[in-house]
Amino acid sequence: MDAKRWIQLTVNGEEHEVYVEPRRRLLDVLREDLGLTGTKEGCGTGDCGACTVILDGRLVNACLVFAISANGKSVETVEGLATDHLHPIQEAFIQHGGLQCGICTPGFLMSAKHLLNSNPNPTLDEVRFGLAGNLCRCTGYTKIYEAVLAAAKNMREET
Amino acid sequence: MKNFEYFAPETTEEAIRLLDEHGEAAKPLAGGTDLLIFMRDQKITPDVIVDLKGINALSGIEELPDGSVQFGSLTPMQDLAVHPMMRERYPHFISSIREVGSIQVRNLATVGGNICNASPAADTPPTLLTLNAQVRLAGPRGERVIPLREFFVGPGQTALERDEVLTHVILPSPQPRSGGCYIKLANRQAMDIAFVGVSSYVVLDEDHTVVDARIALGAVAPTPLRVDAAETILQGQQLTKEVLSEAGEAAEAASRPITDHRASVEYRRMMVKVLTRRAVLRAAEKARNGNGR
Ligand code: FES
């Protein structure tokens, strides 16, 4: 059975055509076909959030989506965050020590971005709730929350 | 993961035709938050996937002329969770939804999928049962609407025929002086599967006598379960300690849990009793305060 299909994905604003088997997940296509290895695989079962991306404006686990189901949609990954310089959320993670090994970081950054898009001035509780789908095994959460709160503040002051 | 052929119909009719045509080989795909994992682990190996997410008619929330609310089975859980009317009218349903996974998962997961998977431990079915939810099923022989309580047959087994699609869930409008509560017991506070779930819905009269009580259990029987015996005990009563205990015992007696790696039979049964009492009490509190049905 050759069930392969051409699909079209807009990733970080750039259009891509990819020829995929239906069984391949969005996570696989991002990492293997498009070389965007910033999006990580932790569990592969929707539990850890390391694969978090923004799909047509929605925060989702890329390990739970078939790439073919995302045909025609637009995806934001961690690679799209920095422009000439790092994104304020990335800066804040560095400044506040919000990472150690870093495997969870891309997912946290995407969840934080999504949270601050809709809520530029979150309380600590709202940050915790917004990041509840992301697990970190080394940094602990306090520094991550501090980083997100600091980023929120910086972003508010910038605009 | 085994390869498969993929279809993304745009209408329910087309989906039904595809499911009919491919029979046993086909599997409908809703949010995918369970199915993708089952497929990855080769627990389910369909030859054909019929992706329902592209069918616009299966998403959305609307109020029907009789005051009930109908939502599409494919509406992402997150959309329901943030919908002002849903939050206002069915708060304990919304809190049940918020027990499911994370924002990332709820943006994909659907109530239709949660129901059709028929996991005995799913978070939304007990609460939907207490709301007297109905489900709309469409198939080649037409459409039928059945009460959700007739839908669950066994673990993973439902009244849905292979070529049918669950298109909508209908929730009757909540009554005045009513309150609901869902209590989930799991090892972790988030991202975990219930080992006991109890949902309650209570309607009181002006003297706080129970006019209607509904109790449903999750994770303690082959299907999500309404416990009529406990409900009858509460009917027409003041919620005294004795009445509540009796209802808790009736719920415990109706439960048929198993022992697995999450919890033992003994512990589950004991918790059914305790949580039934607690869930009824909390629902009644909300009914009295008029701040949460
Ligand atoms: S890899 Fe997707 S949630 Fe863990």
Ligand code: FES
């Ligand atoms: S920094 Fe290592 S898992 Fe979070």
